[in-house]
Amino acid sequence: MTAASPAARTMLDPKALMAIRNLELRARTVVEGFWHGIHRSPYHGFSVEFTEYRPYAQGDDPRYLDWRLVARTDRYFIKKFEDETNLRCSLLVDGSRSMNFGSGGYTKADYARTLAATLAYFLSRQGDATGLLTFDEQVREYLPARNRPGHLRHLMLALEKPAHGSSTDVAAPLRRIAELVRKRSLIVLISDLLAPIESLATSLALLTASRHEVVVFQVIDPAERTFDFDQAARFLDMESGRDLFLDPSLARSEYVRRFEAHMESVRGTCEGLGIGHVLLDTSKPLEFALFDFLKARSMRGKLIRRKGAA
Numbered sequence: 001m002t003a004a005s006p007a008a009r010t011m012l013d014p015k016a017l018m019a020i021r022n023l024e025l026r027a028r029t030v031v032e033g034f035w036h037g038i039h040r041s042p043y044h045g046f047s048v049e050f051t052e053y054r055p056y057a058q059g060d061d062p063r064y065l066d067w068r069l070v071a072r073t074d075r076y077f078i079k080k081f082e083d084e085t086n087l088r089c090s091l092l093v094d095g096s097r098s099m100n101f102g103s104g105g106y107t108k109a110d111y112a113r114t115l116a117a118t119l120a121y122f123l124s125r126q127g128d129a130t131g132l133l134t135f136d137e138q139v140r141e142y143l144p145a146r147n148r149p150g151h152l153r154h155l156m157l158a159l160e161k162p163a164h165g166s167s168t169d170v171a172a173p174l175r176r177i178a179e180l181v182r183k184r185s186l187i188v189l190i191s192d193l194l195a196p197i198e199s200l201a202t203s204l205a206l207l208t209a210s211r212h213e214v215v216v217f218q219v220i221d222p223a224e225r226t227f228d229f230d231q232a233a234r235f236l237d238m239e240s241g242r243d244l245f246l247d248p249s250l251a252r253s254e255y256v257r258r259f260e261a262h263m264e265s266v267r268g269t270c271e272g273l274g275i276g277h278v279l280l281d282t283s284k285p286l287e288f289a290l291f292d293f294l295k296a297r298s299m300r301g302k303l304i305r306r307k308g309a310a
Contacts, residue, residue: 089131092190093113094170119293178210185212
């Protein structure tokens, strides 16, 4: 039996993470664990390639060194000032009824909100402007991207509001964010995407046509992929929205086929539009999500340029 890597040993099990009631504390726990894991793993030095830091150069004011980063990486970096970067990020978080499913003691909505909080906390520490839009069949909360004292706290409070939506209408919030966000930005969509693929494709295309960089996190509970239920029960049909009474042993094969076809359609749509797509299993530590987020952006070569370069 092989030993777990140092990076894996620093990762917190999602169930233990969700036991932390304060959302901002959860986010901080994930980010600090991520930094620690990067430092101790073969990816040492990887993370700083994606942050809004630059290497220390002779003549720089040492007062602006990030000493925490020095302690973690033994490397010297200067934090960029707000006028040195134009990274703006809007987080779109699904609060529809399907997100309230969970087989591990917490829901997809819990996982999605924690991921959004983690990204907001991570980007805030870099000095980047972060906004939020929550939705179900309509837009519920909207906070423009900001980087100012108190903004992160407002964002966390908005994320902590419980979701009461019914159906998922991804098209409406994506159209709305295209109207609201005029400057070139990073748009992060966090959803199970259990919605018709046609409207999703059209709305995502609208964002890419507006020159936004888009990353999609598709959040799926492991039980949804296997349909590994023992007893007959009522289930929600993701395409029609109907409640169905099913015997899992009889329906499993067809369900899995249709579910995987839908997942493949989502992946293919994103790939065709040049959009980063990350499939998230809610049983996996959130540090993996943060790592995949940064890796996907690096490989695409789409880091937001400095002001005046676009």
